[in-house]
Amino acid sequence: xxxxxxxxxPPQDSAPNFYLSGICGPVEHELTATDxxxxxxxxxxxNGRWLRNGPNPVGEVDRPDRHHWFLGDGMVHGIRLxxxxxxxxxxxxxxxxxxxxxxxxxxxxxxxxxxxxxLGPNTHVAGFxxxxxxxxxxxxxxxxxxxxxxTLGRNxxxxxxxxxxxxxxxxxxATKELHAICYAWPDLVDSLxxxxxxxxxxxxxxxxxxxPDMPMVHDMSLTDRYAIVYDLGVTLxxxxxxxxxxxxxxxxxxxxxxxxxxxxxGAASDIIWCPVSPCAVFHPVNAYDTLxxxxxxxxxxxxxxxxxxxxxxxxxxxxxxxxxxxxxxAGTVHEQQVDGRGHEFPRHNPRYGLREHRFGYTAxxxxxxxxxxxxxxxxxxxxxxxxxHDYGSAAGGAEPIFIPKVDSKAEDDGWLMVMVYDAEKEASxxxxxxxxxxxxxxxxxxxxxxxxxxxxxxxxxxxxxxxxL
Ligand SMILES: [Fe+2]
Numbered sequence: 104x105x106x107x108x109x110x111x112x113p114p115q116d117s118a119p120n121f122y123l124s125g126i127c128g129p130v131e132h133e134l135t136a137t138d139x140x141x142x143x144x145x146x147x148x149x150n151g152r153w154l155r156n157g158p159n160p161v162g163e164v165d166r167p168d169r170h171h172w173f174l175g176d177g178m179v180h181g182i183r184l185x186x187x188x189x190x191x192x193x194x195x196x197x198x199x200x201x202x203x204x205x206x207x208x209x210x211x212x213x214x215x216x217x218x219x220x221x222l223g224p225n226t227h228v229a230g231f232x233x234x235x236x237x238x239x240x241x242x243x244x245x246x247x248x249x250x251x252x253x254t255l256g257r258n259x260x261x262x263x264x265x266x267x268x269x270x271x272x273x274x275x276x277a278t279k280e281l282h283a284i285c286y287a288w289p290d291l292v293d294s295l296x297x298x299x300x301x302x303x304x305x306x307x308x309x310x311x312x313x314x315p316d317m318p319m320v321h322d323m324s325l326t327d328r329y330a331i332v333y334d335l336g337v338t339l340x341x342x343x344x345x346x347x348x349x350x351x352x353x354x355x356x357x358x359x360x361x362x363x364x365x366x367x368x369g370a371a372s373d374i375i376w377c378p379v380s381p382c383a384v385f386h387p388v389n390a391y392d393t394l395x396x397x398x399x400x401x402x403x404x405x406x407x408x409x410x411x412x413x414x415x416x417x418x419x420x421x422x423x424x425x426x427x428x429x430x431x432x433a434g435t436v437h438e439q440q441v442d443g444r445g446h447e448f449p450r451h452n453p454r455y456g457l458r459e460h461r462f463g464y465t466a467x468x469x470x471x472x473x474x475x476x477x478x479x480x481x482x483x484x485x486x487x488x489x490x491x492h493d494y495g496s497a498a499g500g501a502e503p504i505f506i507p508k509v510d511s512k513a514e515d516d517g518w519l520m521v522m523v524y525d526a527e528k529e530a531s532x533x534x535x536x537x538x539x540x541x542x543x544x545x546x547x548x549x550x551x552x553x554x555x556x557x558x559x560x561x562x563x564x565x566x567x568x569x570x571x572l
Contacts, residue, residue, distance in 0.1 A: 192551055230569035322384070532551060
């Protein structure tokens with residue numbers, strides 16, 4: 104376990120909110136820029152959009168000493184690549200009632216599960232079923248965006264989503280479905296939902312999974328056989344609510360941590376719960392079934408989170424990269440640390456989703472650096488070796504998105520797209536790296552017209568999947 108408390112992160116309640124300043128600080132304007140300056144050569148087969156969502160509060164925040172990073176208004180940043188050029192950059196708030204009011208616009212329309220229209224999706228953005236979706240957990244309805252990132256309105260999968268959704272659905276390339284484990288406070292106080300969405304963006308299955316304590320279930324994993332449920336150490340906290348914090352979830356040392364294997368064709372009563380050591384996990388890398396009936400999942404594991412840091416995820420412990428081998432027959436989990444450095448925002452070659460992978464890619468989480476993130480790591484799970492691309496002492500890379508080359512054969516034959524922030528220059532660049540050669544200089548560096556705040560998740564959305572209109 105690594106505990107990091109940098110000099111730049113003074114105790115909360117007596118200092119500015121770490122998550123509203125520096126790299127996390129919001130930008131104030133929506134911009135459109137064309138023909139972005141670029142160093143190097145953008146691969147010509149990259150035709151589409153790099154997209155990224157993250158919190159960017161509009162206007163002043165009420166009670167900044169109680170404001171949690173996860174509850175900032177969503178803003179999507181996008182860069183369109185085509186014909187070897189960076190054709191445009193746009194950043195747009197995802198319209199919610201609050202954002203629309205602040206900008207003097209009409210609020211967006213559409214269904215609104217649990218009356219959450221005050222907060223737009225701020226966590227992920229992806230292409231699916233020919234559309235661009237902004238996503239959030241905890242019950243917020245997905246929002247459909249235009250190709251140019253304007254909000255079109257909330258979309259509950261065309262009237263088929265009866266409850267909450269997730270910011271981290273998993274795509275099954277064989278069935279072309281999305282699978283999600285969803286929670287919603289206060290709508291689902293004693294259960295989670297397992298939701299399946301077909302390739303036409305229609306919900307085809309919802310299963311109610313009973314759980315105690317109302318855990319925060321940020322992500323899930325999927326294999327050919329199982330939907331994997333992470334019932335871990337962060338749960339609903341009335342104490343946190345009474346203290347006035349706007350995110351009512353906290354570390355719960357009394358919650359029994361476990362991982363559940365729900366057979367994809369089974370009922371909730373078929374779930375196989377396996378105990379694990381106390382921990383929290385936001386993000387798994389990938390998961391797959393083994394020939395002997397076990398399940399392997401690699402993930403970023405926190406010893407504790409939301410314990411002393413009540414405003415965000417960075418100031419308790421740094422997450423290590425671990426491998427869990429789950430034996431459903433024995434009901435056990437073998438936990439093994441792969442690398443003890445701080446790893447977050449893991450990605451992998453999407454062609455290896457649900458299959459055995461060799462490589463994963465993460466953002467080094469090192470809050471002693473002014474960019475919060477540091478190097479981009481490549482992990483070889485076959486050898487345990489980690490190779491890195493470093494951006495210098497004042498700069499760091501966020502979530503590394505892997506794009507396989509069109510004719511690639513090797514698993515690591517592809518590019519990594521990484522948003523890089525340089526704290527000294529207060530500037531951001533999108534770097535394109537050769538994943539097979541982490542030490543090499545970037546293939547291309549695309550200069551942005553403004554800083555891109557540290558956000559959450561994004562996607563490479565090729566024009567072949569979501570077409571420009
Ligand atoms: Fe996430």
